[in-house]
Amino acid sequence: MRLLYSALSPFARKVRVLALEKGLAERIGLEPAAPYQDEVVRALNPLNKIPTLVTDGGEAVYDSAVICDYLDGLAEPRLIPASQPERHRALKLEAAADGLGDAALLVVRERMRPGGEHRQDVFDRQLKAIEAALDLFEGAGLSVERFAIGEIAVAAQLGYLDARKVVDWRTGRPVLAAWFEAVSKRGSMIASDPSAG
Numbered sequence: 001m002r003l004l005y006s007a008l009s010p011f012a013r014k015v016r017v018l019a020l021e022k023g024l025a026e027r028i029g030l031e032p033a034a035p036y037q038d039e040v041v042r043a044l045n046p047l048n049k050i051p052t053l054v055t056d057g058g059e060a061v062y063d064s065a066v067i068c069d070y071l072d073g074l075a076e077p078r079l080i081p082a083s084q085p086e087r088h089r090a091l092k093l094e095a096a097a098d099g100l101g102d103a104a105l106l107v108v109r110e111r112m113r114p115g116g117e118h119r120q121d122v123f124d125r126q127l128k129a130i131e132a133a134l135d136l137f138e139g140a141g142l143s144v145e146r147f148a149i150g151e152i153a154v155a156a157q158l159g160y161l162d163a164r165k166v167v168d169w170r171t172g173r174p175v176l177a178a179w180f181e182a183v184s185k186r187g188s189m190i191a192s193d194p195s196a197g
């Protein structure tokens with residue numbers, strides 16, 4: 001398999017962490033891609049986004065949630081719970097984390113605009129979503145021991161907030177900060193840490 005990715009992409013990191021946790025990483029070749037600079041990924045994914053996985057059979061799979069679902073079916077341990085209510089909880093957590101990631105990306109892209117072109121309404125709207133999602137995570141009872149899809153998705157996005165200095169998310173969220181510190185020690189998180197190069 002091949003994974004088109006970038007080291008900084010939190011969605012690609014979610015996929016990589018899941019693959020590492022499942023022992024699948026050595027079966028996946030990592031291919032850097034730059035969807036904001038070129039159109040290379042569009043031949044595989046009409047959205048021209050990363051992560052995009054190409055299976056051994058040559059099928060292109062996207063987006064990150066669908067890639068995780070595909071990889072989860074290839075090996076144990078299952079990191080997307082099969083039974084309810086765990087499944088519902090995990091997928092909802094993943095959706096909130098991915099949504100935070102979409103908002104964080106918009107903030108970062110908006111900041112890249114030259115000075116006078118910033119759109120304050122975009123900042124305000126997206127920062128509200130980021131802060132509310134972080135508050136949700138603070139009270140979500142995230143597990144250090146059970147590092148399943150919901151937890152993986154949250155951890156990947158918190159890493160992105162740090163890497164891009166999007167917001168100071170630790171202030172006022174001691175539970176989330178302690179949880180992230182603990183899960184950041186996992187081999188999968190260390191191996192996929194964007195600051196590690």
Ligand SMILES: N[C@@H](CCC(=O)N[C@@H](CS)C(=O)NCC(=O)O)C(=O)O
Nearest residue numbers: 009010011035049050051063064065
């Ligand atoms: N919902 C998608 C989001 C992926 C995404 O936004 N990827 C960014 C990089 S982190 C991208 O490729 N953006 C290119 C673009 O929007 O044109 C997923 O979960 O895979």
